[in-house]
Amino acid sequence: xxxxxxxxxxxxxxxxxxxxxxxxxxxRTRAALAxxxxxxxxxxxxxxxxxxxxxxxLAELGYRGPAVCGQGAQLYDxxxxxxxxxxxxxxxxxxxxxGKIEAQVGPVFAAVDQDGAEGRTLIEPGxxxxxxxxxxxxxRHRHELWSAPVVKVLIRHPELTDDALAExxxxxxxxxxxxxxxxxxxxxxxxxxxxxGTGLALAxxxxxxxxxxxxxxxxxxxxxxxxxxxxxxxxxxNAHPQLRAAADEVTSSNEGDGVAEVLERVFG
Numbered sequence: 006x007x008x009x010x011x012x013x014x015x016x017x018x019x020x021x022x023x024x025x026x027x028x029x030x031x032x033r034t035r036a037a038l039a040x041x042x043x044x045x046x047x048x049x050x051x052x053x054x055x056x057x058x059x060x061x062x063l064a065e066l067g068y069r070g071p072a073v074c075g076q077g078a079q080l081y082d083x084x085x086x087x088x089x090x091x092x093x094x095x096x097x098x099x100x101x102x103x104g105k106i107e108a109q110v111g112p113v114f115a116a117v118d119q120d121g122a123e124g125r126t127l128i129e130p131g132x133x134x135x136x137x138x139x140x141x142x143x144x145r146h147r148h149e150l151w152s153a154p155v156v157k158v159l160i161r162h163p164e165l166t167d168d169a170l171a172e173x174x175x176x177x178x179x180x181x182x183x184x185x186x187x188x189x190x191x192x193x194x195x196x197x198x199x200x201x202g203t204g205l206a207l208a209x210x211x212x213x214x215x216x217x218x219x220x221x222x223x224x225x226x227x228x229x230x231x232x233x234x235x236x237x238x239x240x241x242x243n244a245h246p247q248l249r250a251a252a253d254e255v256t257s258s259n260e261g262d263g264v265a266e267v268l269e270r271v272f273g
Contacts, residue, residue, distance in 0.1 A: 011271060012236060014212070014219040015041050016073075016205055019052040019059070020188055021224035021259050022241055030066060037265035037272075044272040049073065049208055051201050051221070051231055053187040055118040055126070055156055056081045056088060058140075071211055075118060075156040076185055076195045076227060077204025080211065088122045090207060092196045096151040098181045099158050102194055103147075105177040106160065110170065113160045115147060120154040127152075132161060133190075157195040158182070167192055171226075185227040186245070193227075202230030220271065222256075222264050223248060239267050 015038065017023040023030055038048050050072040052059060056079055063072060069084040080090040107113055114132035119125050126141040127150050128134065134141050144150060162170045171186040178184060182194035209216035221235035224244040232238030232251055240252035241263045249255050256263035
């Protein structure tokens with residue numbers, strides 16, 4: 006496998022990439038990130054999780070830099086605890102998008118991530134959180150999802166596969182929202198034109214480096230825009246076939262220290 010040049014940014018997705026199944030980062034991966042840091046590279050977390058869903062994790066990691074959250078809708082400075090940038094999904098557009106999707110595929114179950122560093126995750130009846138470690142508050146009716154500004158909407162279908170639901174949603178919503186597939190059971194709607202690629206570009210500008218000086222790691226189709234923006238894209242062995250096909254390299258799985266495997270080679 007060819008060795009990419011040394012990069013200024015190491016952009017990592019969290020779930021299925023940097024994190025193991027138990028939401029921890031292995032000692033080997035921690036050491037590899039420290040190796041990259043000593044070589045002058047900055048670690049940049051780029052995740053679909055909203056800010057409230059990662060603050061505790063970032064603190065445990067000792068992470069002090071910016072983090073791209075909410076599929077690119079939020080830029081959070083972990084060092085200062087400040088939300089630097091945030092975009093919201095118009096709630097009328099989001100409700101209309103859900104209606105269009107349901108007209109195509111039948112009833113779906115929905116949840117929302119609210120805006121802000123203290124925003125809640127609200128789930129309507131029937132929606133099951135795909136990641137049980139993330140807190141959520143159940144509502145009684147869908148209209149309660151729109152009680153405050155939202156960063157994104159999460160949808161699940163009782164029968165369709167994730168890929169089929171994502172494809173149907175893209176065909177239904179048009180420019181009402183951007184549709185992403187970010188994990189098992191996790192199809193999402195976010196502000197139109199916003200994705201991990203735009204989030205990476207914003208973070209790179211914030212740090213004063215070129216976005217294409219990034220080596221990026223991911224596992225799901227929502228990481229495709231990040232790969233297109235970065236200079237080099239590395240898919241995990243457990244990655245979705247679409248991402249593996251688009252990657253410059255495929256490494257070991259998140260359980261097998263795939264991130265560390267590449268960083269040790271690049272920065273060692």
